[in-house]
Amino acid sequence: MKNTLFIVYLLLLPAITFAQATWEPVFRKADSLLKEQDFEGAEQLFEQALILSETSFGQNSLPYIQTRNKLGKSKVFRDCGKDFEPFLIETSLLIKNVLGSRHIEYAQASYVKGLFYYQKGDYQAAETAYQEAAQLQQELLGVDNLDYGNSTNRLAVLYLATSDYYKAEHCLQTTLAIKRKLLGLKHPDYAATLGNLAVLYRRIGNFTQAELLSKEVLNILEETVGTQCPDYAASLSNMASLYRINGDMKAAEATLLKILQIKKETLGDRHRSYATSLNNLAVFYNDTRNYEAAERLYKEALSLKGELNGKKTLPYVNTLKNLATVYVNMGRYQAAEAIYKEVLQIYQEIVNKENIGYIGALGKLGNLYEKTERYEEAEGFYLENITLVQKVVYKNFSFMSESEKSSYYDNTIKSHIDKFCNFAIRHERAISAAYDTQLFTKGILLSATQKMKSRILNSGDTNLIKKYQMWNQAKSNLARCYQMSKNELMQSHINIDSLEATINNIEKKLEQQSKDFTNLTEHHKTTWRDIEKKLKNNEAAIEIIRLELSKEDSVSYVALLIKKHSQSPLLINLKNGYVLEQEFQTYYHNMINFEQVDLISYNAFWKPIAPYLTGIKKVYLAPDGVYNQLSLNTLLNPETKKYLIEEVDIHLVSNTKDILAFGKAKKNTLQAYLVGYPIYDRQKELASEQKVTDSTRNYHKFQNLSQLPGTKREVESIAQLLSQKKYNTSVMMGMESTEENIKKIKSPKILHISTHGFFMNEQETNYKSIPMLRSGLLLTGVSEYTRSKIKPDTEDGILTALEAANLELDNTDLVVLSACQTGLGDVKAGEGGYGLQRAFRVAGAKSIIMSLWNVDDAVTQELMTHFYKRYAQYGCARRAFKEAQLEIKKYHPEPYFWGAFVMNGE
Secondary structure (H helix, E strand, C coil): CHHHHHHHHHHHHHHHHHHHHHHHHHHHHHHHHHHCCCHHHHHHHHHHHHHHHHHHHCCCCHHHHHHHHHHHHHHHHHCCCCCCHHHHHHHHHHHHHHCCCCCHHHHHHHHHHHHHHHHHCCHHHHHHHHHHHHHHHHHHHCCCCHHHHHHHHHHHHHHHHCCCHHHHHHHHHHHHHHHHHHCCCCCHHHHHHHHHHHHHHHHCCCHHHHHHHHHHHHHHHHHHCCCCCHHHHHHHHHHHHHHHHCCCHHHHHHHHHHHHHHHHHHHCCCCHHHHHHHHHHHHHHHHCCCHHHHHHHHHHHHHHHHHHCCCCCHHHHHHHHHHHHHHHHCCCHHHHHHHHHHHHHHHHHHCCCCCHHHHHHHHHHHHHHHHCCCHHHHHHHHHHHHHHHHHHHHHHHCCCCHHHHHHHHHHHHHHHHHHHHHHHHHCCCCHHHHHHHHHHHCCHHHHHHHHHHHHHHCCCCHHHHHHHHHHHHHHHHHHHHHCCCHHHHHHCCCCHHHHHHHHHHHHHHHHHHHHHHCCHHHHCCCCHHHHHHHCCCCEEEEEEEEEECCCCCCEEEEEEEEECCCCCCEEEEECCHHHHHHHHHHHHHHHHHCCCCCCCHHHHHCCCCHHHHCCCCEEEEECCHHHHHCCHHHCEECCCCEEHHHHCEEEECCCHHHHHHCCCCCCCCCEEEEEEEECCCCCCCCHHHCCCCCCECECCCCCCCCCCHHHHHHHHHHHHHHHHCCCEEEEEEECCCCHHHHHCCECCCEEEEECCEEECCHHHCCCCCCHHHCEEEECCCHHHHHHCCCCCCCCCCEEEHHHHCCCECCCCCEEEEECCCCCCEEEECCCEEEEHHHHHHHHCCCEEEEECCCCEHHHHHHHHHHHHHHHHHHCCHHHHHHHHHHHHHHHCCCHHHHCCEEEEEC
């Protein structure tokens, strides 16, 4: 019997060999054309190969199934306007019946279905199909396989399209690891995925990393496939977007035109990729107000996308939305309205409502109704827009580093917030929602950083905490590197960009890991009603809001005020915002510095608010913009001749929702660290012999700093007062008041630092883009370090805000920065100042006392002594601080002396 079977096999062998010889060359040629993106040619040959495989092997054969899968892929890529779904489903069923659903060809069929559903705009079905393919490929082939990598890459593209950036990044990193291992760093497929990652970073605002990756992609493609190919043109698109972001419009236009030309020559003018480039060029022309050119290009792109992609797809609807925006800019509101309604309908059919495109369309239609004075309709769309924006922030912040959060918020989210708040305030509608929006957004970046830190340190996960501490150390090292010269960096073989990228990636992993310990109550949405319930009958809460209006150089300030039993927040317009920031702020500080009586600043900054505070004794105030640079207590009421400190108790907070947590802080041991009287230059004569050339606690030059004897008396006095109240007091003075020692301090109840402080504006330093390096405290050894040509391997004696943010002060109730200008920083709307105040809040301090101008050494010593005497007596820092200021005011009535310090926090 065995011999008979063997003879039959030998007789059949020539027929099988012949069939293989006729089918295989055609199949291979078709597959080669598919890889070369000649989809029409590939489809024709696969059709021939399918007939050959069916004739030679039958429909239940592997060659027939392989050919059918490839044919489906060619059809999808060539023309998704036709419905290939039945063909693809039949292929999957055939494979399932013949080979089973655990075969690699079944995974390939799922992958092709994913391509089809994505092109069609059915993103949920596409995700399911891609995930099915990826899971099966991983199980059958392992993770180090290109088919698996292609599926994860396609998932990433889908997540990019649907604005799910966390999932997109995870898939892209998986794909890159596979392609890096199997193809190397100089392969076009690796470059393609790298380009997708560059798109992601551009979308979330990490422009530095996006530009680095885009240049790397172009270099790889230039070396491997040349500059006249579709992949190179697609990669140029990222650079064009970055040129626009950086304001280089000439380079952006030239690049966009070059892309269009390459695609026309290589793909023709009837290709989906060509339509995408038409859209991108139209976006540029719209931004540069060439509306006629933009309209023409959008219409051309729409025609192509409708034909090639279909009208129920993101490529089509995104371009349609762009056309409506052009019509708004041209004043053709009726046409724009009709299109926006169509856009919203399509979005609802193909994506969930948290897609940034859908959210943007809501805001644009709201803006259109506002322009046409249909305010009730506008309000509805704005409210839905702002609700979804908050959901998107929660979702996307969960995997971003702080710098990415900041850039993403500034470039993608803030415009929605500003437009809604401007609408609410201009037309006095939705004021309650505007207040709630401020509760959500004001200080959002600071809050996100604090929450991550808190989750990690309270997690009980020793490995996670260790990783966090290592990350903190890496940030401290980076802060030192920022202060090195280019020559020093080269000699030390330090690459700043590489260090930044590494630290950024570690932070993102920590952010995601810390989510495992998220308390569900963190996602409770705080409303103004929560604040109102917390207030007492004689208290009020005020949110100051800085708004940039649509007109250039137009700034507005408003105050939203609530009291106990308020029916809704009260809107108070603070007019002439630009004048407040320029003329009145300058006048205020001049009058302070020259110790003159100021009868104007009160009327400018506080009089509009005062009438609504009848019967109010305490005001919780969250400042914004210029109000961060004022010591409100020093405003003199020209009618009563009293300062504001005498009329009402101003309690500064970063966000009025902070008051909800007051009283919940953990009780801390009575530990105080007191730092003062640094020896700035240890190489000169002893501190007692050094001359005092300046009586203020402000630096002039780091190399020539005067000693501050008042800080010595101050620290000694405070130590004695606290010791009497059973505080465990650690004093660091003279040679011990070093940067190294401060960095070793861990969460005392009180941290007091008396020394020179500094804040430098952008014109005074090279650190223009890093505001947290432009403020700090000066400590022992700073002068000799700065003066030395060969830098010793020690700390430099300058505790910058960037470094202070890494201190461990999570259970610290109070930080007192008894130095000049410690409350100053680059003010960012909605986030306060980027300086020492922010740094110590990030470090964990609950309350901070800091100064807004140069302070007198001797008077500051008196103020601090009075403060600690009262604080030690009854334990309330805020009450003690106010009483100390009023005590100093008796002997030094000018606000310059008693009003420089402000307190923020509980």
